[in-house]
Amino acid sequence: EAQVTQNPRYLITVTGKKLTVTCSQNMNHEYMSWYRQDPGLGLRQIYYSMNVEVTDKGDVPEGYKVSRKEKRNFPLILESPSPNQTSLYFCASRTTGLGNNEQFFGPGTRLTVL
Amino acid sequence: AQSVSQHNHHVILSEAASLELGCNYSYGGTVNLFWYVQYPGQHLQLLLKYFSGDPLVKGIKGFEAEFIKSKFSFNLRKPSVQWSDTAEYFCAVLAYSGAGSYQLTFGKGTKLSVIP
Numbered sequence: 551e552a553q554v555t556q557n558p559r560y561l562i563t564v565t566g567k568k569l570t571v572t573c574s575q576n577m578n579h580e581y582m583s584w585y586r587q588d589p590g591l592g593l594r595q596i597y598y599s600m601n602v603e604v605t606d607k608g609d610v611p612e613g614y615k616v617s618r619k620e621k622r623n624f625p626l627i628l629e630s631p632s633p634n635q636t637s638l639y640f641c642a643s644r645t646t647g648l649g650n651n652e653q654f655f656g657p658g659t660r661l662t663v664l
Numbered sequence: 665a666q667s668v669s670q671h672n673h674h675v676i677l678s679e680a681a682s683l684e685l686g687c688n689y690s691y692g693g694t695v696n697l698f699w700y701v702q703y704p705g706q707h708l709q710l711l712l713k714y715f716s717g718d719p720l721v722k723g724i725k726g727f728e729a730e731f732i733k734s735k736f737s738f739n740l741r742k743p744s745v746q747w748s749d750t751a752e753y754f755c756a757v758l759a760y761s762g763a764g765s766y767q768l769t770f771g772k773g774t775k776l777s778v779i780p
Contacts, residue, residue, distance in 0.1 A: 590673075592772035593708075593754065600765060640707060645764055651758070652698065655708045 552577045556656035557639050563631055564664050571626045571659050573612065573641030578645045579654075582624040585606065586637040587658075593640070599624055600646060631663040666691040668757050670771035677745055685740040685774050687755030696755050696758040697738040699729055702773075703751045711753070714738065725749070750778045 554575045563569055575582065583598035585608075595608030599618040613635055615627040624643075628635060641656040671686035689695065700708040702753050712723025719731040738755060741775045754773045759765035 590772075593770045644768070651696070652710050653756075653768055655700075657707045661717055 552654065554641055554643055554654050554656035556639075556659050558659060559615070559657060560660050562664065565632055566630050569628050569637060569661075571628075571639060571641075571661070572573050573624045573626065573656060574622050575577045575624075575641075575643040575654070576622065577643060577654065578621065579643035580621070581656060582618065582641065582643045584624070584626045585615070585640045585642065586610065586635075587640060596639075631661075633663050635661065636663050665726050666757060666759050666761070666767065666769050666771050668755055668771040670753075670755055670774050672774045673772075674775045674777070676777045676779065680744045681778075683740070683742040683745050683749070683776070685753055685755075685776070687738045687740065687771060688756040689736050689738070689755075689758040689759075689769075691736075691757060693760055697729070697757055698730055698736070698756040698758070699723065699727070699740050699749045700754045700756060700770075702754065708754060711740070724776075745776070747778050748779045749776060751776060 557572045559652040560597045563567050580601045585593045585598040587593050596614050597608050597616040599605045605616050605618055618624055639659045640652050642651040667690045670687045698713045699711040701711045702708045711727050712721050714721045714731045722728045727742050731738050752773045752775045755771040758768045
């Protein structure tokens with residue numbers, strides 16, 4: 551089954567404690583990205599990657615890091631989380647370019663930073 | 665930069681009412697267009713998509729959308745909503761953003777509440 555997986559699904563942590571949210575896709579997609587979703591603000595892109603070892607900032611990259619060492623994995627790293635990073639996070643993947651390239655989303659990670 | 669506007673933040677309808685959610689985008693070139701749905705507590709799922717050809721596209725669960733190029737619009741419609749359609753709906757546009765890359769831009773979403 552084609553899917554994007556994320557772990558953990560729920561996480562409560564404290565300010566300053568480094569965390570990583572993993573993301574993996576099994577569709578051999580070149581493009582992967584991370585979004586955060588907050589009430590009234592819709593989906594905002596944090597970082598994206600067009601291929602292995604190629605990453606770029608999205609609209610709200612401050613406080614986040616990513617890496618793309620393998621095509622299937624795209625972890626999101628919060629080196630020093632703060633309460634304003636409390637949010638619902640989605641990983642997504644798709645092929646590049648125009649054409650039959652719908653974006654697939656992971657199930658989401660609800661993060662609470664105390 | 666391209667932008668996507670969804671006109672309604674929250675729509676409340678009774679069951680069996682007809683639905684139309686507006687979506688306009690700002691990019692003038694070739695685009696791919698999508699509507700995603702997010703049911704409460706779930707992730708985004710594809711409702712329908714337009715790449716080329718017939719501008720009237722049909723999706724799952726009786727939804728359809730019409731691409732009107734001259735109006736830069738891709739409105740979502742359903743003739744008769746059900747309580748189970750209660751969800752948030754996102755319009756998205758994929759367009760060329762320069763340097764060989766294509767950017768997918770989302771609207772802010774429209775929350776639909778259907779009253780039994």
